[in-house]
Amino acid sequence: MIVxxxxxxxxxxxxxxxxxxxxxxxxxxxAKANQAGGEAxxxxxxxxxxxxxxxxTGSTIxxxxxxxxxxxxxxxxxxxxxxxxxxxxxxxxxxxxxxEVTDKVVHPACNSMPDRESMERGKRExxxxxxxxxxxxxxxxICPLTACSKGLLNGPCGGTSNGKCxxxxxxDCGWMLIYDRMKKLDRLGxxxxxxxxxxxxKMQGPRRLIT
Amino acid sequence: xxSGSNLEKVLESGQFAVTAECGPPKGTSARVIQRKGExxxxxxxxxxxxxxxxxxxxxxxxxxxxxxxxxGIDPVMQMVVxxxxxxxxxxxILGAVALxxxxxxxxxxxxxxxxxxxxxxxxxxxxxxxxIQTLKTMRDEKRFLCGENISxxxxxxxxxAANPFADPFEFRVIxxxxxxxxxxxxxxTQCVFDIGKFGxxxxxxxxxxxxxxxxxxxxxxxxxxxxxxxxxxxxxSGISVPDEIVARMEDAKDxxxxxMNICLEIIDQIKEIEGVHGIHIMAVAWEDIVPTIVxxxxxxxxxxx
Ligand code: SF4
Ligand code: SF4
Numbered sequence: 001m002i003v004x005x006x007x008x009x010x011x012x013x014x015x016x017x018x019x020x021x022x023x024x025x026x027x028x029x030x031a032k033a034n035q036a037g038g039e040a041x042x043x044x045x046x047x048x049x050x051x052x053x054x055x056x057t058g059s060t061i062x063x064x065x066x067x068x069x070x071x072x073x074x075x076x077x078x079x080x081x082x083x084x085x086x087x088x089x090x091x092x093x094x095x096x097x098x099x100e101v102t103d104k105v106v107h108p109a110c111n112s113m114p115d116r117e118s119m120e121r122g123k124r125e126x127x128x129x130x131x132x133x134x135x136x137x138x139x140x141x142i143c144p145l146t147a148c149s150k151g152l153l154n155g156p157c158g159g160t161s162n163g164k165c166x167x168x169x170x171x172d173c174g175w176m177l178i179y180d181r182m183k184k185l186d187r188l189g190x191x192x193x194x195x196x197x198x199x200x201x202k203m204q205g206p207r208r209l210i211t
Numbered sequence: 212x213x214s215g216s217n218l219e220k221v222l223e224s225g226q227f228a229v230t231a232e233c234g235p236p237k238g239t240s241a242r243v244i245q246r247k248g249e250x251x252x253x254x255x256x257x258x259x260x261x262x263x264x265x266x267x268x269x270x271x272x273x274x275x276x277x278x279x280x281x282x283g284i285d286p287v288m289q290m291v292v293x294x295x296x297x298x299x300x301x302x303x304i305l306g307a308v309a310l311x312x313x314x315x316x317x318x319x320x321x322x323x324x325x326x327x328x329x330x331x332x333x334x335x336x337x338x339x340x341x342x343i344q345t346l347k348t349m350r351d352e353k354r355f356l357c358g359e360n361i362s363x364x365x366x367x368x369x370x371x372a373a374n375p376f377a378d379p380f381e382f383r384v385i386x387x388x389x390x391x392x393x394x395x396x397x398x399x400t401q402c403v404f405d406i407g408k409f410g411x412x413x414x415x416x417x418x419x420x421x422x423x424x425x426x427x428x429x430x431x432x433x434x435x436x437x438x439x440x441x442x443x444x445x446x447x448s449g450i451s452v453p454d455e456i457v458a459r460m461e462d463a464k465d466x467x468x469x470x471m472n473i474c475l476e477i478i479d480q481i482k483e484i485e486g487v488h489g490i491h492i493m494a495v496a497w498e499d500i501v502p503t504i505v506x507x508x509x510x511x512x513x514x515x516x
Contacts, residue, residue, distance in 0.1 A: 158374030
């Protein structure tokens with residue numbers, strides 16, 4: 001899941017200097033965090049832009065822009081006739097999905113980032129970096145790529161101190177977690193084996209996955 | 212001989228080696244390196260040139276090494292995996308060898324978040340142990356990591372770091388063994404202040420017979436001030452400075468002299484530990500003291516091999 005937050009207003013305004021007529025499209029979002037306040041966001045954006053002399057031809061909030069961009073666009077066709085560009089309040093995926101199906105200029109109004117909340121311990125989604133060559137067998141079921149700040153496969157580095165990572169005293173050293181767990185399991189011997197350098201092709205981003 | 216470097220010759224001849232450290236400037240002046248070179252030339256067997264230490268941008272280690280070679284000094288090129296992927300690393304090694312560099316120290320590198328470009332993307336394509344293995348493959352099999360052949364020889368003396376003071380203590384020797392198995396020829400340790408702990412570490416090293424497979428150089432750092440002692444105790448992760456050393460610095464009339472005396476005492480004790488083949492002096496921002504320390508420690512003249 002991707003979380004998005006609105007860019008600074010002045011930055012958005014900068015995108016629109018050459019656009020006479022702008023339509024605002026806001027994605028309903030895929031999670032609670034993004035759904036809240038959609039109406040108010042749009043109303044405020046409209047008001048602020050009009051206050052700075054931008055002609056807003058219309059606005060709407062639609063669900064799941066990333067998967068429904070095409071049908072959403074055909075429903076909006078009439079409203080878009082007189083519009084030179086679309087300001088999209090959505091995550092990077094939503095903006096790209098829309099750009100794929102329209103010839104109008106599409107402006108992103110938001111920054112997208114990983115969902116930190118779900119990265120917290122106990123929430124699973126971001127604890128796997130989908131590297132394509134899982135080493136959990138050798139690391140006690142704790143991923144060194146995501147739990148170590150340097151993604152070391154043969155850790156811990158010399159910076160670990162009192163169980164914390166050299167990067168921050170607030171952060172557990174992933175390799176200490178691995179060590180402690182292996183010790184508890186009486187499997188420390190496994191940590192003697194050397195893990196080879198990774199085939200990072202298997203971990204490439206979307207450029208490689210979408211064919 | 213694997214590389215024929217001066218450091219390798221000294222160690223292989225069974226003599227107690229001394230290495231020193233040179234931090235390159237945050238600028239373009241060759242003089243900074245040359246001055247440190249002139250100062251330390253006769254007082255060490257090889258000089259490490261740090262690689263953007265603490266993730267602060269400085270003149271590259273490779274170029275610092277070349278400046279030292281031009282002065283007849285045997286350099287140890289430090290190389291961190293933080294800033295280079297396997298392509299850049301191997302390419303730099305080829306160039307380094309072509310220019311006469313023989314000793315390379317393989318390191319993870321301090322995390323980029325510490326430095327003056329905390330917004331940088333860390334590379335960490337391979338880790339420090341994989342780097343050792345890469346260099347060994349390049350030297351012994353004349354092959355790149357990918358398996359393709361290298362033209363020409365790759366004479367290298369492969370170094371690695373060890374931190375006997377970082378957690379988990381019991382695992383540090385296992386990790387050292389991994390480095391030795393991967394191909395490390397020499398080790399430079401984190402600076403030793405807690406000699407008791409270092410002694411325990413070394414006895415575990417001997418139990419595993421590692422002292423016969425690798426040359427261990429114990430790191431030492433002269434403390435220049437009380438502030439430095441406290442700072443290293445409280446803020447530098449992976450360094451252990453016992454309270455009694457800090458107290459000695461606090462009580463001393465002349466902190467600098469006391470710092471040097473502590474350093475000399477530590478060197479004396481290190482010399483007695485079986486399996487330690489030398490010292491690595493990291494006199495951060497106090498290079499001037501190194502000749503005195505080497506002299507007073509009875510380590511002069513440096514051998515000609
Ligand atoms: S090793 Fe790779 S596949 Fe396994 S948990 Fe870590 S990132 Fe995911
Ligand atoms: S301190 Fe631990 S988590 Fe942090 S970089 Fe080193 S090994 Fe990784």
